[in-house]
Amino acid sequence: MAAERAYRYGRFDDGPDPLAPPFDLSEALDGIADDVMAGYAPEQALREYLRRGGRGRAGLDDLAGRVHRRRQDLLRRHSLGGTLDEVRKLLDRAVLQERGQLARDVGLDDTDRTFRELQLNDLPDSTAAAVTSLANYDWQSADARATFEHIRDLLGREQLDARFAGMKRALESATDDDRTAITEMLRDLGELLDKHSRGDDTDDDFARFMAEHGDQFPERPQSIDELIDTLAKRSAAAARMLRSMTPEQRDELLTLSAQAFGSPELMAQLDRIDAALQSLRPGLDWSGAESFEGDEGLGMGDGTGVLEDLADLDRLAEQLAQASDGSPLSTIDVERLGAQLGGDAAVSARELAAIERALQRSGHLRVGADGDLRLSPAAVRRLGRSLLRAAADRLSQRTGRRDTRLAGSAGEQTGATRTWQFGDVEPWDVGASITNAIVRQAGDVSSAPSPILGPRLGAAGRVRLTVDDIEVRETEARSRAAVALLVDTSFSMAAEGRWVPMKRTALALHHLIETRFRGDDLQLVSFGLYAQRLGIDALTSMAPRHEQGTNLHHGLLLASRFFRAHPGQQPVLLIVTDGEPTAQLLPGGEPWFSYPPDPSTLASTVRELDRVARFGADVTFFRLGDDPGLESFLAAMANRVGGTVVSPDPDDLGAAVVGEFLRARSRRGDTDEH
Structure with a gap:
């Protein structure tokens, strides 16, 4: 019969919860796409999402804020006079115990009693000076002697704790053998560091040291470099703690250090080790200082620990800032973040890093030839599908029914x-x-x-x-269409909040043609100071342009070339603009700007529209804004070529363009049947 196994159940704490629901990548994609449409480059959009986080997930900005608040809390709450305060209390207790003994000791010579009382009455105000003056005092009270020895013991344990975390508690009830072992460890450590500085140490030297003294290093370093890293970090924090004290506190503590364990030997060994560590790790901060403002006194060991925490927080703040600026989130020390801010912060950082990796591995973001991050075709299709669905919903609300042509292909x-x-x-x-x-x-x-x-x-x-x-x-298909969508990219489009609706419209129309009317051809043309043909990915990632000029003349010229290159296809011209033409293309190919609109610019634009009309194009103008001059100009243009003017709200632009495109195809389809 197989032996029964004993199972134990408890909280899972070895990394992320394996039963936690997976993060929602679609939410991240939607957030990134929104920022791209607003004009951010994809790399910027990814960084913005990582900075703000998602539903139930802290972003880099929140984590950085928590790091800053944690740092400020440590400085506001603590002070560094804890060891001096404790020594003062012990000194006062020893003096009080000695006075009581002198008052009770009837067998003591009066002259001796008077002399001792004078010594106690004339103690300096300085704690360090008072302890020094009593170093050779012959205590009559056994309790007072024990209390004074406790001062020396406390100073020794605090000095060790400042370099070796946990020593104060470990040596609280130390015997002479324990102190001897510490002395031997310090001597051997100093010799090991000296040999390493000269390059004379071997792996066997480190192994022998750890075999003899390893129980005093709970970090369990696996090499001499790991040991040095751990000790140097703590030693540098101890140096910064001393520099963070007031000059009076620092002088007092340095004077008292000679009394540690009743002998200056301890400090001589520690100074030797500190000097070796600083020469081996000069890149650490050995000279910094902090401004503590609180009332909660810290001893040397605890104060050094707080200085280590502050250094950790500074490193985390730097890592979070670098991640916000573009460095991989994998550079963030998640374990240390969790130790400083709690497990929820570590979980958020892990999830953000996983989202960053997943977005690139999924193919939705890719690195272009120029090294910049871009939306992949898959991401553009996904965004277009979402925008087309939104346009269809708005279109059905405007017409009272959903246009069934959105549900399938024509033919x-x-x-x-x-x-x-x-x-x-x-x-x-x-x-x-x-x-x-x-x-x-x-x-x-x-x-x-x-x-x-x-x-x-x-x-x-x-x-x-x-x-x-x-x-x-x-x-x-009953007919094929050549569709030219001309979009205004002048400064006013961005300034008046029409930039994002314009891009959403172009992407929705592109997705409609790519998936529902695959035989059609679409040309996107932007026109500001000059016009240019754009791919959908370029238009999607285009940042707002702060340039003056509405060169519809150049845009119509490119549309004419497009229609000429697609003979036999139904020409459909869709123009989105919020201003009258203020620029034209000169014969030499240079743009020319004039505001108010120059008559020659208007005439050049009309002549180019007439050329487009000769192709039999179905023309629709989408007027954004309430400019009376634009309203009059577009009405005249539409009347001239038998076109249409639509004046949608910016949020309704996508539905308006999609609807007019479908109606244009429907009109040509009806004509073809007859």
């Missing part, structure tokens, strides 16, 4: 099938898809035929579909 089924591609919405051909899967699995070398079942179709004889097996039923 009738041809009877032919083709392999599914991302974005296809045509119905699956189930028979062809299953046949593909059967043929693939039957030809798989790993699916050898079974003498009983025949061709093996996977586990339990099931047919397993993959993406490559799927086929969809082809449709034949």
